Amino acid sequence: MSAHAENINYFKASKGFMSWLVTVDHKRIGLMYLASILLFFITGGVYAGLFRLELWGPLPGFISPDTYNHLFTMHGVIMVFLVVVPGIPGALGNFLLPLQLGAKDLAFPKLNITSLYLYWIGAVIALFSLTQGRADSGWTFYAPYSLSQNPAVLWMLVAAFILGFSSILTGLNFIVTIHKMRAPGMTWFRMPLFVWALYATGIMQVFATPVLGITLLLLLMENFFRIGIFDPALGGDPLLMQHFFWFYSHPAVYIIVVPAFGVVSELIATFSRKDIFGYKFIAFSSVAITIIGFLVWGHHMFVSGQSEVADTIFSFLTFFTAVPSAIKVFNWTTTLYQGSIKLTTPMLYALQFLFNFTIGGLTGIVLGILSVDIHLHDTYFVVSHFHYVAMGSTMIAFIGGIYYWWPKMTGRMFNETWGRLAAVLVFLGFNLTFFAQLIMGSQGSPRRYYNYLTEFQIYHQISTAGIVVLALGLFMALFNLLISLKNGAIAPQNPWGARTLEWTHAETPPVLYNFTETPVVTQGPYEYPTEKV
Amino acid sequence: MAEVTVPKEHEVAHHFDDLEQEFESHRLGMWLFIASEIMMFGALLVGGLLLLYKFPAAFAEGRAHLDWRLGTLNTFFLLTSGLTMALAAWHAQRSEQDKVRRNLLLSLAFATGFLIVKYFEYSAKFHHGLLPGNAFSGHGFTDPNAHVFFGFYFVATGLHVLHVLIGMGLMVWCLFVSRKVKFTRAYYTPVEQSGLYWALIDLVWIFLFPLLYLVA
Amino acid sequence: MENLPGHTYDIKVLVRVYVALLVLAGGMVVVSLAPLENIAGLDWIDLHVLKGLVIFGLATIMVSIVSGFLMGLRYEKSKLNTVVFLGNFAFLALFIVFTWADIGFRGLVYPSFEEQLNWESPVDKANKAHAGESEEAEEADPETPAH
Numbered sequence: 001m002s003a004h005a006e007n008i009n010y011f012k013a014s015k016g017f018m019s020w021l022v023t024v025d026h027k028r029i030g031l032m033y034l035a036s037i038l039l040f041f042i043t044g045g046v047y048a049g050l051f052r053l054e055l056w057g058p059l060p061g062f063i064s065p066d067t068y069n070h071l072f073t074m075h076g077v078i079m080v081f082l083v084v085v086p087g088i089p090g091a092l093g094n095f096l097l098p099l100q101l102g103a104k105d106l107a108f109p110k111l112n113i114t115s116l117y118l119y120w121i122g123a124v125i126a127l128f129s130l131t132q133g134r135a136d137s138g139w140t141f142y143a144p145y146s147l148s149q150n151p152a153v154l155w156m157l158v159a160a161f162i163l164g165f166s167s168i169l170t171g172l173n174f175i176v177t178i179h180k181m182r183a184p185g186m187t188w189f190r191m192p193l194f195v196w197a198l199y200a201t202g203i204m205q206v207f208a209t210p211v212l213g214i215t216l217l218l219l220l221m222e223n224f225f226r227i228g229i230f231d232p233a234l235g236g237d238p239l240l241m242q243h244f245f246w247f248y249s250h251p252a253v254y255i256i257v258v259p260a261f262g263v264v265s266e267l268i269a270t271f272s273r274k275d276i277f278g279y280k281f282i283a284f285s286s287v288a289i290t291i292i293g294f295l296v297w298g299h300h301m302f303v304s305g306q307s308e309v310a311d312t313i314f315s316f317l318t319f320f321t322a323v324p325s326a327i328k329v330f331n332w333t334t335t336l337y338q339g340s341i342k343l344t345t346p347m348l349y350a351l352q353f354l355f356n357f358t359i360g361g362l363t364g365i366v367l368g369i370l371s372v373d374i375h376l377h378d379t380y381f382v383v384s385h386f387h388y389v390a391m392g393s394t395m396i397a398f399i400g401g402i403y404y405w406w407p408k409m410t411g412r413m414f415n416e417t418w419g420r421l422a423a424v425l426v427f428l429g430f431n432l433t434f435f436a437q438l439i440m441g442s443q444g445s446p447r448r449y450y451n452y453l454t455e456f457q458i459y460h461q462i463s464t465a466g467i468v469v470l471a472l473g474l475f476m477a478l479f480n481l482l483i484s485l486k487n488g489a490i491a492p493q494n495p496w497g498a499r500t501l502e503w504t505h506a507e508t509p510p511v512l513y514n515f516t517e518t519p520v521v522t523q524g525p526y527e528y529p530t531e532k533v
Numbered sequence: 534m535a536e537v538t539v540p541k542e543h544e545v546a547h548h549f550d551d552l553e554q555e556f557e558s559h560r561l562g563m564w565l566f567i568a569s570e571i572m573m574f575g576a577l578l579v580g581g582l583l584l585l586y587k588f589p590a591a592f593a594e595g596r597a598h599l600d601w602r603l604g605t606l607n608t609f610f611l612l613t614s615g616l617t618m619a620l621a622a623w624h625a626q627r628s629e630q631d632k633v634r635r636n637l638l639l640s641l642a643f644a645t646g647f648l649i650v651k652y653f654e655y656s657a658k659f660h661h662g663l664l665p666g667n668a669f670s671g672h673g674f675t676d677p678n679a680h681v682f683f684g685f686y687f688v689a690t691g692l693h694v695l696h697v698l699i700g701m702g703l704m705v706w707c708l709f710v711s712r713k714v715k716f717t718r719a720y721y722t723p724v725e726q727s728g729l730y731w732a733l734i735d736l737v738w739i740f741l742f743p744l745l746y747l748v749a
Numbered sequence: 750m751e752n753l754p755g756h757t758y759d760i761k762v763l764v765r766v767y768v769a770l771l772v773l774a775g776g777m778v779v780v781s782l783a784p785l786e787n788i789a790g791l792d793w794i795d796l797h798v799l800k801g802l803v804i805f806g807l808a809t810i811m812v813s814i815v816s817g818f819l820m821g822l823r824y825e826k827s828k829l830n831t832v833v834f835l836g837n838f839a840f841l842a843l844f845i846v847f848t849w850a851d852i853g854f855r856g857l858v859y860p861s862f863e864e865q866l867n868w869e870s871p872v873d874k875a876n877k878a879h880a881g882e883s884e885e886a887e888e889a890d891p892e893t894p895a896h
Contacts, residue, residue: 105548107558172565179829180558181548206565207840210573218580218688226666227684229580233868234666235678240583243848244576294843298851308858310851513547556754557827564830568837575841582845583852601778608774616767619819623758662875669871672879677870718753725755732820739774739811747781748801 009411013512024109027510029116030095031409034402037087038478040123041395044078047071049471052433052464058452065450069136072448076139077156081163082123084390085252088259089170089205090119092401093198095409097174099502099510100192102183102519107176111169118166122159129155138448140249143230143241147222154223161216164209164248167255171205174198183501185521192500192525193269193282197262200286204251204258204293212248215241239304246297254293257389258286260353260397261328267350267400268332269526270498272339276526278331285324292321299368303377311370318368325361329354344496345419349400352427353393360388363438378448380459381441384434392430399426399477406481407495408502411509412488414480422476429470436462500525540630540715543722552719563726567733570696574737577692581685581744588678593749595682598663598671600654604746607650608738614643615735618728621707625721630711633724637704637711640731644701651694658683686745693737700734703727756824766818770811777807 010027020028051071054061063071094112098105106112129135133152137145141160146153178199182191219241221227228234230241261282269276276282298306298314332354341347363385367373376382407413440459445452452460494503502510505519549555585592621636662670665684703726710723780803785796817823822831855861 168569176562206569210569211576214573214576228666228681235681307851307854309854553754564833568833571837579845612770619763670875674872680871739808743804
């Protein structure tokens with residue numbers, strides 16, 4: 001490659017469909033992740049829409065109970081393993097990590113494309129399972145139900161195993177990049193908070209995901225060879241399976257939400273035009289959440305027959321997760337205080353995030369209380385709680401991040417008016433859908449049920465109406481972006497006046513190896529020139 | 534091919550500044566991968582220990598049907614192949630391509646020895662019907678959960694054997710690389726990395742061997 | 750030759766490490782084969798457990814030798830890889846301790862459902878099958894000696 005080719009933007013550096021498929025450029029891989037993830041986000045959303053429509057009335061509607069089980073399983077598996085877990089790291093992380101560090105690429109570009117291919121293979125297998133019957137075990141694959149040799153469930157286990165591998169490789173790549181590839185002058189405390197968040201996420205991906213791998217492998221072995229480790233009919237312990245599963249899946253909740261913390265830190269600092277309040281506290285609270293996240297998995301099992309000793313320990317430890325989360329929320333709020341706030345589209349998503357995450361976090365504390373959890377377990381309260389975190393926090397921050405970095409990725413500005421309108425609709429739709437579920441759950445309506453008591457109908461209807469508004473907002477947001485590709489104004493290098501490297505030193509869109517010359521970092525990521533009023 | 538291709542000097546990949554950064558990155562990457570492998574095997578062993586705790590009698594009965602002599606022989610094979618892999622890296626640092634290859638072949642031989650012993654062990658289990666779950670047909674057992682031991686035995690050793698095969702694949706890959714690239718004190722990464730991975734297989738076996746063959 | 754990556758291997762160390770590992774592995778086997786007779790002053794601990802602890806202790810020493818010398822953790826300037834490696838054991842320790850907090854203490858307050866219901870052990874099944882076979886064989890033998 002000539003020296004010249006390195007200095008033209010990454011879209012034009014090479015052409016053709018194949019040049020994308022064999023690329024090792026982290027920016028292209030990030031965009032391919034983004035496209036795939038959005039596609040599956042729509043797919044998972046369609047599943048959700050279908051069963052929400054069915055729940056409009058209590059009596060059997062247009063889908064059968066079996067189909068209903070299948071639909072919520074598919075919704076769960078797709079949204080967890082194909083959307084929120086790989087979401088922000090895969091799409092935004094891949095694109096931005098080297099740019100924010102001042103590196104030419106991730107440490108292992110070939111490994112990076114491998115993990116994208118593993119993601120695709122996993123996705124194809126997950127879809128292939130549809131032809132093999134109906135997976136209906138829920139995304140948690142609890143034994144012994146998942147041991148009933150349903151071929152669709154088996155394929156789903158294989159898919160989740162492969163997707164886990166993809167996630168491990170991404171996390172590994174990020175950690176090595178952060179340790180070894182920082183630009184000159186980029187000290188640890190000059191890294192943007194998004195990078196810190198990806199670092200914390202990477203630790204969880206590398207250390208927790210393998211346990212999911214072995215869990216799924218043991219479930220497969222149990223299905224095929226009846227090894228008797230999880231199957232109670234053969235002397236196994238089904239609770240052991242839940243321990244294995246949640247040892248991964250609780251940290252996975254943080255794999256889902258910690259990158260969102262990072263995105264929101266960037267958005268709030270940029271649009272308040274202020275140095276973020278308590279940089280080190282936010283950075284270290286990401287790492288603290290990582291560690292604490294490994295200590296609390298048993299709170300998913302309070303009513304499973306787990307020993308009371310374990311219940312008590314896990315309940316106690318669960319409260320500690322609130323500390324780092326609260327530190328973050330306080331710091332973001334303090335950053336807003338006396339900032340020159342610009343209510344751009346990305347900022348609207350960041351503010352929604354603050355609202356939703358506070359509800360999601362506080363309901364989590366409620367659920368961590370042993371005696372209360374006995375009543376709220378497996379009700380819509382739990383459903384609402386984790387949607388406030390996974391959808392209301394993670395996906396909202398993800399969309400905000402996409403809007404924020406869209407000009408850098410594509411070189412085009414989106415329409416601000418439509419963007420804001422969509423953001424407001426998303427906020428209303430989301431809260432309508434899930435606040436209704438919060439109330440319904442607190443009154444004891446159990447989740448995953450096909451039928452329900454008529455007194456809950458009004459909440460179900462509000463919820464279903466909410467999802468229509470939400471879908472409208474999301475599609476509006478999506479089309480706004482897609483239309484900007486053709487009609488949007490050409491984006492300047494730094495439309496938001498941000499201070500991180502991808503805005504200050506990289507062109508829009510960036511050149512093939514990111515920077516025309518390696519940047520030398522001399523200041524922190526959020527040092528704005530102080531303006532005297 | 535009339536002529537043997539002459540190994541060339543290694544070139545640093547485009548996105549790294551220098552050899553040291555490249556080497557350190559690869560090493561950290563391999564360690565993180567090993568860390569994830571250890572978590573996977575570790576979780577399995579934790580499961581094994583908890584089963585041992587739940588069903589001590591079943592494990593004692595099951596263990597009596599494993600031959601500690603074969604296990605010890607396999608331990609010897611693995612430790613020796615670990616040594617030859619380290620020797621290969623030592624020779625790679627001294628740019629002795631031929632001796633690198635010789636040691637890689639020796640490691641492959643010991644690994645194959647391990648697999649052969651494993652084959653005999655497995656076929657003995659099949660012969661006596663000491664199989665997981667419903668396939669179990671061994672006789673003379675008294676503990677009703679004795680089959681769980683064999684379920685665990687096959688999963689744990691099976692997964693380990695799979696990793697042995699992957700490790701052997703890496704050795705073969707190193708043999709190919711040694712034809713293309715000249716190893717020097719500054720660049721011996723492929724041998725070093727394969728050696729690290731092979732050491733992981735040793736590590737797992739060092740815990741697996743006592744858990745299955747020795748402790749009751 | 751200042752910035753050479755990694756450490757330079759030393760064949761003497763490698764050979765010593767190899768010998769030490771063989772000795773320790775032999776030690777594990779010897780301990781496991783040692784007869785379980787009561788040793789004076791050791792009646793406060795179950796000898797099976799003691800044996801297990803000694804064996805796993807030896808295994809831990811072996812693991813630290815392999816990781817320190819063969820895998821080169823000992824020679825690294827940055828202790829990052831060591832932290833990663835020890836991190837593994839920290840997480841695994843958490844995993845086993847907390848899971849044991851469940852499995853080891855069930856049924857302290859409310860009755861636990863540990864009893865295995867509605868199942869037939871494959872071991873019992875196999876035993877019955879063998880008993881049936883040998884009975885059949887005894888009955889069948891005199892009638893069909895040709896077999």
